[in-house]
């Protein structure tokens with residue numbers, strides 16, 4: 001078992017390069033199943049979710065060559081089975097993208113219910129509704145999803161809920177369908193645009209990604225033979241921006257798209273942080289205690305739920321009492337108990353948490369309850385007085401490339417220890 005040991009307090013200073021977006025990459029990899037050929041994908045984050053995604057694709061018959069630790073060439077011409085390996089698909093959430101991609105490519109898929117962070121109920125009814133409207137039969141037996149279709153037929157789908165996963169999944173299924181599919185009330189996250197751009201580069205015809213109406217004209221085949229670079233990770237960028245705030249630091253982020261960060265920049269300024277925006281890099285610094293704030297998480301372009309715990313650390317240290325309303329996941333406040341062990345004063349009730357700001361946090365043994373909670377604890381440990389031991393760090397490794405290396409480069413006293 002490994003843990004991270006962080007000794008603070010440290011004011012984080014310097015430059016950090018943002019990796020490719022996890023949530024785009026975990027969709028782009030299954031999307032390669034729609035290609036009858038070979039393609040190269042660059043700027044993949046070096047994280048465990050990507051390694052598992054590649055293993056799953058190999059088990060289905062894809063051939064993957066690693067050019068370097070962020071680049072693969074993938075040949076999906078010889079897909080040989082429609083049964084996804086249950087032991088691997090249960091390890092992360094995005095395995096649900098195999099359904100849309102394999103329905104499009106093979107007309108059939110058998111896959112276990114997806115795993116991933118335990119953030120409360122994570123239904124996939126909107127995904128299934130979309131596949132059924134396109135003509136698939138979908139059934140669920142003993143935790144396994146069976147989906148089958150002779151030929152998918154384009155149609156109009158109105159999403160009852162704004163869902164990142166359902167939007168991408170239905171988009172994947174529609175790319176090779178007969179006719180045109182229209183997704184209304186679609187999610188608008190940057191990684192949805194990135195998946196659409198990837199598919200269009202390979203020959204798909206998708207318009208409107210990034211707005212709430214996406215139109216997909218089915219094409220005969222995707223040609224491959226192209227190279228695509230994954231978009232920078234908006235959530236990793238936000239994590240370091242909030243780390244600058246929590247440690248009264250000064251961090252410049254390289255390789256990010258700052259227009260994806262508007263809601264975060266707005267909140268950073270509201271609590272007294274400073275931002276210099278250079279388009280593909282951004283400097284964030286803070287020279288005094290952050291001010292209190294009220295936050296509600298929302299689908300993009302609202303404040304992202306995946307930055308809520310990291311913002312929670314900032315507000316734990318803010319002057320005054322702050323409120324966060326979590327509107328996406330019912331169990332996203334588990335991290336607050338861990339921060340309270342470090343001296344924070346947070347009361348979470350249902351979807352709302354109250355943060356009575358304290359002057360400082362102190363080190364403690366804490367448990368990473370999910371991916372973003374883990375990142376929040378790394379920030380808290382860096383800001384806190386004394387030693388913080390962070391356990392269950394496999395959650396963090398699922399989504400952050402070399403988190404201790406990046407924090408260390410910014411001055412943090414952090415090490416990975418095997419017990």
Ligand code: UD1
Nearest residue numbers: 023094121122123124125126127161162163164165166328
């Ligand atoms: C994705 C992200 C995750 C992020 C979340 C919200 C990936 C791999 N994960 O998760 O990091 O926290 O978006 O930004 O990209 N819902 C339904 N029925 C459905 C689908 C969703 O009721 O069929 C509900 C969910 O319970 C949740 C809300 O819709 O309350 C949003 O979920 P969704 O956008 O689908 O999240 P994921 O795609 O699972």
